[in-house]
Amino acid sequence: MKLAFIGIGNVGFSLANNFQKKGHEIIIAHNDVESGSVTKAQAKNTSFLALPIQEAIDASEVIFLATPFKFNEDILKPLEFKGKTLIDCTNPVGAGISHGLESKISGAEKVQEWAKNARVVKAYTIYGFENLENPIFPNHTVKPAMLIAGNNSEAKGKVSLLNTDLGFETIDVGDLSQSLHLEHMTLLWVKMVRANGHHPNFTWAYLER
Template identity: 30%
Template sequence: MVLPFAAGADVVRGLRAEPAGTVLVDCSNPVGPGFRLLTEGGPSAARLLAAAAPEAHVVKAFNLCHEDVWRMRPPVFGGRPLAVPVCGDDAAALARVRGLVRDAGCEPVAGGGLDRAGLLEATAALFIGLWAGEGADAQAIAPPLAYATGPARR
């Protein structure tokens, strides 16, 4: 089901009570007109979802790609599987979502706790603006790790 990011918390509140330990994957992007982040200065969309479902474990993942990418089996680019950042606070929930990422043919990347979900959302806003507004290749922004960390790692 695809929803505007702001509807997620309302939908979760409207469902029957979630069983304790339910894993909710937040793949939303709170991006508005002009590719601006709608949650800037406030809680991330993932935090809003977590507040609406306090018995669940929210994990932020799968939000950096267009839905067509997820239809690819597997999503591989330039011979490399797509890397998917995953943010969450519960080890068991993170393990389940990392398994989903691998099942999709991708590589999970530890993104930190749910407090870092807003960084994924801001990254999505930046990438969407670059792709849609500028036609830029956002993947070309990040050099290989050996160059991103300076000469000591090469």
């Protein structure tokens, strides 16, 4: 697939780099294609193309949003997604590692509000970038789980295929409103690792009897 990345920091680059290794075409979506973040990413992976955001969306099948949440509204409102899949990799984090929207609504639902004609799927948020950079756990037979939420089954199917490429087992938790609970899983992971010193190289798994 052709994949566009709005945001190419730790999360965006980790995903883009791994997907490129799996044979996907990567486009960095940035309105300044010579910005520091773009040139830094291209120095690490010379196969990345860079295009202005709307052009990158038009050229891609799936778009990843991997920006700080506070910028999402201004970035998304002017854009035309034409029914394409938009993967929300962002989290609204408030003071003291709290939910930035006071748990009244998920960040993903706000993303859908701002990107009205996109098919938003929440994914790649319940872990830090370390487990997107290296999602392989060679000593275990159970795959790491990637929980996703969204309102469109076709869009979630595309995300499931991408998850498989990275080695994740997809767990579909329901419609986009379920993203609120995934964002709380993120806060749990962040508090454990960033605040309390737990090592980052762990994921959740799904066992079924």
